[in-house]
Amino acid sequence: MNLMLWSLIGYLLGSIPFGIVITQALGLGDLRQIGSGNIGATNVLRTGNKPAALATLLLDSGKGAIAVLLARGLAGPEAAMLAGAAAFLGHLFPVWLGFKGGKGVATFLGTLLALDWRLGLVACGIWLAVAALGRISSLSALVAAAVTPLVALWLDGAPMAAVTAFMAVLIFIRHSANMARILAGTEPRIGRK
Numbered sequence: 032m033n034l035m036l037w038s039l040i041g042y043l044l045g046s047i048p049f050g051i052v053i054t055q056a057l058g059l060g061d062l063r064q065i066g067s068g069n070i071g072a073t074n075v076l077r078t079g080n081k082p083a084a085l086a087t088l089l090l091d092s093g094k095g096a097i098a099v100l101l102a103r104g105l106a107g108p109e110a111a112m113l114a115g116a117a118a119f120l121g122h123l124f125p126v127w128l129g130f131k132g133g134k135g136v137a138t139f140l141g142t143l144l145a146l147d148w149r150l151g152l153v154a155c156g157i158w159l160a161v162a163a164l165g166r167i168s169s170l171s172a173l174v175a176a177a178v179t180p181l182v183a184l185w186l187d188g189a190p191m192a193a194v195t196a197f198m199a200v201l202i203f204i205r206h207s208a209n210m211a212r213i214l215a216g217t218e219p220r221i222g223r224k
Contacts (some may be wrong), residue, residue, distance in 0.1 A: 032108055036111055041098035041114030045121025045138060048128055049090035053083050055082075066219075067151065071133040073168045073221070091133070092141025094118055099145035107207050112194045115142035119198050123205060134205040136172040139198050154179045164193055165219040169209035176202040 050070040054062045059078045062070055066077035072088035095118040102114035122138040124130040139157070144151030154175045161171040176199040184192035203210075212218035 034110055037098075037102040037106055037110040037114040038117040041117030042121040044094045044098045045118030046125035046127060046132070047090075047094060047121075048125055049094070050133065051128075053086055053090075054078060054080075057083055069133055070128070071135075072137055076221070088137050091122065091137035092144070094122070095138040095140075095142030096145035098224065099142055101220075104146075109190075111146060112190065115122065115146055116194050116197060118142060120203070123201060123223045133199070134169075134172070135202055136168075136176075139172075139176065139202060142198070143195070146191065146194075147183075147187055150179065150183055150191070155184050162221060166209065167213065168221050169206050169216050169218060170213055172202060173206055173210070 048070050050072065051062050054060060054065075054075060057080065059065075059075075059080060062068075062074060062078075066074045066086045068074070071091060072084045075087045076084035078084075095115055098114040098118035103111035119135050119138050119142055121132075122133045123135050125132040136158075140151060140155055143154050148205055157178055158171040158173040161174045162168060165171070180192045180196040180199055183195040
């Protein structure tokens, strides 16, 4: 029962669509009608408002981290993993937006940093390295997601590897259109409006 409660709390935290809240508050329009239509920080950046994109990145990653830290502090490590995974699901499938959410990369990274800071730093480092080389946010996310379960297995064992593999599979599913554009050479680069 306790684990179910933390899963629900994590889901509700994760389902807060900060990208939409921020862009509407700043009068930047409906984020779902801009660029890719995604509700995350990369699409907020396409509005040309870098502070709004940074705020979205921090809040989207923070909601995963907060879910993990609250659950760990009040209910233990198993609850923390479930709350983090549920926050990630909440971002992808928010009840407030008819279960049509973002792609989960910032929430994934924030969740990892809270679950195991070493794992989170490795994932963020991979994302940054690939982004610096290729300037393609989706490719950076895919590479980081693919590597993370292997690093999680090495650092933390099978349960953490299973949770991160679950999230990585969903990241790949949510990025299927991006993968097609990467292969076609038409995927937008970071910073392009």
